Amino acid sequence: MKMRAAAEPTGAERARLAEPKHLAVRVYYEDTDFSGNVYHASYLRFLERGRTEFLRALGIEHSRIFENGGSAGCHFVVRAMGIEFLRPARMDDTLSVDTCLNGLGGASIEMRQEISRGGEILLTANVKIAIVTGGKARRIPAEVFEKLKAVAPAPHQEKYLLKS
């Protein structure tokens, strides 16, 4: 009988780990435009903060993997995004940015993100991310990969398909 390695999470642990990570974001003057609502590209800044905090919660820091990535550094790049803008956010709103890992390959990461306000979803996004050193795509460093694997959905359990 094959034994489960000590560090490998159980189904319940995996389910808990795979839950979306949450970040609260306040809307300031800088985020709005003359329509009175949040400028559409500002949501991408909120999403990127959400992904950064998602990674930080796993012990993955941009500045550190950049410095450890060799002479030219190693950093995440967004390869593709599919975004639905459902309802507008407004000045002074407190928003919730929820992020979960939706797919993990050897050289790419898929994340699913939602921005909501008081339970009402304002925006959904599918984000495909790669890792780059000196301008060239590379495999995800082993240390980073292991941390991501712990929160990845079980195979064939991706809740969402990346549309773009």
Added chain:
Amino acid sequence: MKMRAAAEPTGAERARLAEPKHLAVRVYYEDTDFSGNVYHASYLRFLERGRTEFLRALGIEHSRIFENGGSAGCHFVVRAMGIEFLRPARMDDTLSVDTCLNGLGGASIEMRQEISRGGEILLTANVKIAIVTGGKARRIPAEVFEKLKAVAPAPHQEKYLLKS
């Protein structure tokens, strides 16, 4: 025999009108991030400038349709975007933002956009846009619709399908 109205463009005129509109964009400090390349959300600002100039070339100005839109104003909102980030842009680059109308409905507009540098495509985007008054979607004002129709692709001739 039904006569073609004087103002209606011929096939050749229509083809010329339907050509992408071009905007040159310079990359400044503000657009870059610590990876050394352009920050991914900055491209959305470039795309939005491209759409604004596309509309301005047709005689459609954001500030004017906003003021003419009644008490709460009338403005464009992005409903959905599908973006592929193919290659990075860098500090001091001069980029080309090309925009064309890819679809036109009574209450929505689809645009296809590309960002390139010296003929090399860096980014492609499909953008779905609606018009809003006082927070509610509405039909495109007739004056705006007519101007868009003149540059719309012939039915069944959309070159690209909106993926997201």
Added chain:
Amino acid sequence: MKMRAAAEPTGAERARLAEPKHLAVRVYYEDTDFSGNVYHASYLRFLERGRTEFLRALGIEHSRIFENGGSAGCHFVVRAMGIEFLRPARMDDTLSVDTCLNGLGGASIEMRQEISRGGEILLTANVKIAIVTGGKARRIPAEVFEKLKAVAPAPHQEKYLLKS
């Protein structure tokens, strides 16, 4: 003998109220530029967040005074800033934005702000603010003025002079 009104703060209360309000700000990708440090204009966004939270702590919300300001709305505008950039902030830093009221007139507000990291001051700013309705400067609404007065320095006790 003139009695002090019940609501008027004592010297100790006033000193406590006049203490700077603190906001923690995290540095994200969006805030940096290709030099590897925080882009200089990003600090102005941090300062503006600090002022917004300073005002919110006093019960003054931008969106509410805007809506209550009549047909054209009423909002704060920055009239002048003097900024010293002493040391750079970097990706992933947690910064402290400290804001205090440094002067209060009938139609203008002076704030003193500092951005620091672990006790080390990175930036100092003096900011002069006015209130505007329909494009024209106006007296500070009484409700807002009273809230500001409670945290204003005693006359002749401005710790800093607005240099610009």
Added chain:
Amino acid sequence: MKMRAAAEPTGAERARLAEPKHLAVRVYYEDTDFSGNVYHASYLRFLERGRTEFLRALGIEHSRIFENGGSAGCHFVVRAMGIEFLRPARMDDTLSVDTCLNGLGGASIEMRQEISRGGEILLTANVKIAIVTGGKARRIPAEVFEKLKAVAPAPHQEKYLLKS
């Protein structure tokens, strides 16, 4: 009798060279906030574009001096700014950013900038700039210094005093 070197500009040439360099900037959605006007920090982005084009006109490119600056790179940093916000800019405005060199030291540059619309001045700024390699201030590289000297005001002829 000491001869004037061939390359040294005459008084008339110097006066012409010292004239402000002009950059046209269009206001887009991204630059505005919910007050309906341009967000105050957006003007700093316009000013930085103006300084970048001022330097480019002299043959000084950020990306090139960065790459030539040694292992850690060499780049300009803003040390201090004094800004007066006189009148608001609005959506769709075309602005003029005028930049001139107001002072030149061995390790620092002072620039005077104005933003105007149709001849009406909206904003004035004095900007103090240093050059940094690997986080440390350094003397301006000789090649850059010579190019700046050609457009510097004659001693004691600074038209404006840096207030901050």
